[in-house]
Amino acid sequence: MTTHLEVALGNRSYRIHIGAGLLGEPQLIRPHLAGNQVLVVSNETVAPLYLESLRGSLADLEVFEHILPDGEAYKTLESLNGIFDTLLRAPCDRQATIVALGGGVVGDMAGFAAACYQRGIAYIQVPTTLLAQVDSSVGGKTAVNHPLGKNMIGAFHQPRCVIADTDVLATLPDRELAAGLAEVIKYGLIRDLEFLAWLESSLDALLARDSAALAHAIEVSCRNKAAVVAADEREAGQRALLNLGHSFGHAIETGMGYGRWLHGEAVAAGMCMAADLSRRMGRIAQSDVDRVTALLTRAGLPVAAPAELNPERLRELMSVDKKVRAGRLHLVLLNHLGDACISDQVPEPLILETLTACRSPA
Amino acid sequence: MTTHLEVALGNRSYRIHIGAGLLGEPQLIRPHLAGNQVLVVSNETVAPLYLESLRGSLADLEVFEHILPDGEAYKTLESLNGIFDTLLRAPCDRQATIVALGGGVVGDMAGFAAACYQRGIAYIQVPTTLLAQVDSSVGGKTAVNHPLGKNMIGAFHQPRCVIADTDVLATLPDRELAAGLAEVIKYGLIRDLEFLAWLESSLDALLARDSAALAHAIEVSCRNKAAVVAADEREAGQRALLNLGHSFGHAIETGMGYGRWLHGEAVAAGMCMAADLSRRMGRIAQSDVDRVTALLTRAGLPVAAPAELNPERLRELMSVDKKVRAGRLHLVLLNHLGDACISDQVPEPLILETLTACRSPA
Numbered sequence: 001m002t003t004h005l006e007v008a009l010g011n012r013s014y015r016i017h018i019g020a021g022l023l024g025e026p027q028l029i030r031p032h033l034a035g036n037q038v039l040v041v042s043n044e045t046v047a048p049l050y051l052e053s054l055r056g057s058l059a060d061l062e063v064f065e066h067i068l069p070d071g072e073a074y075k076t077l078e079s080l081n082g083i084f085d086t087l088l089r090a091p092c093d094r095q096a097t098i099v100a101l102g103g104g105v106v107g108d109m110a111g112f113a114a115a116c117y118q119r120g121i122a123y124i125q126v127p128t129t130l131l132a133q134v135d136s137s138v139g140g141k142t143a144v145n146h147p148l149g150k151n152m153i154g155a156f157h158q159p160r161c162v163i164a165d166t167d168v169l170a171t172l173p174d175r176e177l178a179a180g181l182a183e184v185i186k187y188g189l190i191r192d193l194e195f196l197a198w199l200e201s202s203l204d205a206l207l208a209r210d211s212a213a214l215a216h217a218i219e220v221s222c223r224n225k226a227a228v229v230a231a232d233e234r235e236a237g238q239r240a241l242l243n244l245g246h247s248f249g250h251a252i253e254t255g256m257g258y259g260r261w262l263h264g265e266a267v268a269a270g271m272c273m274a275a276d277l278s279r280r281m282g283r284i285a286q287s288d289v290d291r292v293t294a295l296l297t298r299a300g301l302p303v304a305a306p307a308e309l310n311p312e313r314l315r316e317l318m319s320v321d322k323k324v325r326a327g328r329l330h331l332v333l334l335n336h337l338g339d340a341c342i343s344d345q346v347p348e349p350l351i352l353e354t355l356t357a358c359r360s361p362a
Numbered sequence: 363m364t365t366h367l368e369v370a371l372g373n374r375s376y377r378i379h380i381g382a383g384l385l386g387e388p389q390l391i392r393p394h395l396a397g398n399q400v401l402v403v404s405n406e407t408v409a410p411l412y413l414e415s416l417r418g419s420l421a422d423l424e425v426f427e428h429i430l431p432d433g434e435a436y437k438t439l440e441s442l443n444g445i446f447d448t449l450l451r452a453p454c455d456r457q458a459t460i461v462a463l464g465g466g467v468v469g470d471m472a473g474f475a476a477a478c479y480q481r482g483i484a485y486i487q488v489p490t491t492l493l494a495q496v497d498s499s500v501g502g503k504t505a506v507n508h509p510l511g512k513n514m515i516g517a518f519h520q521p522r523c524v525i526a527d528t529d530v531l532a533t534l535p536d537r538e539l540a541a542g543l544a545e546v547i548k549y550g551l552i553r554d555l556e557f558l559a560w561l562e563s564s565l566d567a568l569l570a571r572d573s574a575a576l577a578h579a580i581e582v583s584c585r586n587k588a589a590v591v592a593a594d595e596r597e598a599g600q601r602a603l604l605n606l607g608h609s610f611g612h613a614i615e616t617g618m619g620y621g622r623w624l625h626g627e628a629v630a631a632g633m634c635m636a637a638d639l640s641r642r643m644g645r646i647a648q649s650d651v652d653r654v655t656a657l658l659t660r661a662g663l664p665v666a667a668p669a670e671l672n673p674e675r676l677r678e679l680m681s682v683d684k685k686v687r688a689g690r691l692h693l694v695l696l697n698h699l700g701d702a703c704i705s706d707q708v709p710e711p712l713i714l715e716t717l718t719a720c721r722s723p724a
């Protein structure tokens with residue numbers, strides 16, 4: 001089963017191809033190359049598995065490689081500079097295309113490198129994790145981390161196309177599959193109750209890596225994200241709904257040190273915290289919170305902040321999040337399951353109640 | 363005398379204010395602040411002279427400062443990271459505005475920091491050198507250097523407004539005034555023969571820092587640049603004409619090590635080389651080349667490459683320039699004085715003849 005969808009962004013529109021075996025289909029990539037130079041950015045885990053197959057689709061081109069160490073810990077300005085070193089040593093010109101072969105870290109860094117190299121060159125995403133396929137492949141957000149905050153340095157830079165090959169998920173560790181499912185579940189929670197119900201009934205198939213189930217989950221997730229992004233490319237309003245659980249999640253990731261919690265794991269815990277806070281605000285019922293927690297638990301995801309981080313520290317970390325505006329925290333809450341909204345009117349005591357209640361026992 | 367001009371770029375349009383004493387006029391800056399946080403980026407030479415006066419225009423706001431060491435040698439990714447440190451330690455949110463108070467290096471770095479911080483915040487330019495007032499204040503180009511190439515890492519990011527105060531030129535060293543005049547003369551050479559003639563007759567007034575003459579030179583230069591940029595924001599075509607002398611000039615700057623030659627000095631030598639090459643291509647007469655050389659010499663600018671760099675080395679450095687496309691050098695040539703064009707058809711032997719002829723004696 002192969003399908004595709006269009007992310008509609010005017011002259012920056014692009015297509016996401018979804019299905020099995022797409023990595024070996026050169027006709028998907030080649031029309032989107034800006035010239036005959038290609039830099040493939042990958043990491044030391046993914047490259048041995050899939051770089052050869054991708055190279056098959058890039059025959060006759062001048063192909064360079066930049067292999068990053070694996071992990072969020074390397075999503076830094078310093079590693080980014082390594083990509084610039086490779087581009088300049090090649091040397092790659094303005095018509096070069098960067099192809100990101102890897103998960104979110106590779107995509108974010110390769111995309112940001114493409115955004116900045118000579119003030120912007122073309123790039124193509126070949127996401128190899130479920131998380132990257134459903135999240136970073138739509139929206140054009142690229143970034144690196146800073147010791148004082150996640151994704152604080154970056155750019156909006158749209159890819160020319162995205163190739164989401166479900167075959168590559170076969171080698172994905174269970175923990176990363178689950179982390180991807182956290183974001184998939186998020187789309188159900190914020191704007192698609194029907195999809196949430198489908199996920200509840202299809203979770204076992206997804207965990208068993210059933211190809212058709214995965215393709216459907218990826219497609220519906222991307223469609224939801226694309227609809228939001230098309231309406232709000234620069235995150236002025238509605239796009240912020242995609243950040244359900246992220247203010248809490250980013251604080252967890254920063255507090256634990258990058259790389260100890262996967263992004264999806266932190267978002268899963270963060271979504272439970274957002275659900276808990278929504279209940280405290282009187283918006284949803286405890287049964288709704290339980291439904292969220294049950295699904296995430298079945299997916300093997302954490303549903304509370306780690307014991308190591310006390311509520312005060314988490315609160316402090318939330319203040320450096322990008323969702324802060326004029327000193328006020330903007331939080332994504334649930335009006336109902338399948339319907340999210342943003343509020344800058346959440347009383348501080350309720351935030352601290354949630355941070356206290358949603359903490360794993362020591 | 364106070365004047366202004368509009369850089370027309372749709373919803374990214376902005377105004378350049380030109381005149382004496384503008385730094386002390388808060389009403390020019392304040393409407394363009396995105397929120398009440400301001401980070402002033404300046405350098406250790408300019409800050410003691412003008413930061414206090416700028417601060418007067420920013421009363422009642424939350425103002426932070428980041429003072430860079432002075433010089434092109436600090437236009438690096440590492441120094442850029444220092445600006446991010448300051449922004450995050452503040453912490454500044456997405457509604458913060460960066461104000462660049464300084465020359466081209468400060469503007470390029472502050473602008474690039476604004477382009478990348480949280481994927482883009484507002485910035486305002488207060489250029490304090492003639493070069494920055496006539497060059498970097500129009501066009502939205504921001505960048506840092508890489509050891510392997512100048513301005514290789516950057517972004518297009520338009521300021522909210524530009525304040526070009528001619529009073530600040532009073533403290534500009536003679537050598538930097540001359541470097542700014544190189545770019546001013548460039549506008550005459552590429553598209554404004556009348557302005558070139560005015561410059562020939564007004565050069566003494568400009569060198570004497572006559573306020574009205576400077577304001578006129580800045581205004582006409584910015585108008586010329588704005589017309590080119592409005593037609594071609596992302597440098598697909600006509601904008602490249604602004605690079606007259608830059609392929610040669612960048613090679614000189616890179617070869618000498620950043621900071622030893624001022625950008626304007628390298629461009630002056632580069633423009634003489636472009637004129638020489640245009641003559642070798644049969645486009646202009648030797649008398650035209652002499653006219654270019656005479657004006658630049660009167661302004662106190664170099665008119666040949668330094669003896670230290672041999673032609674082969676310069677040629678090699680020109681190949682990593684951004685103006686290379688699919689391996690071919692794109693050079694800006696003169697059809698006539700006041701009329702430039704781009705060619706990727708320059709025979710290699712002629713380039714080497716120019717590099718050999720336009721070299722200072724050892």
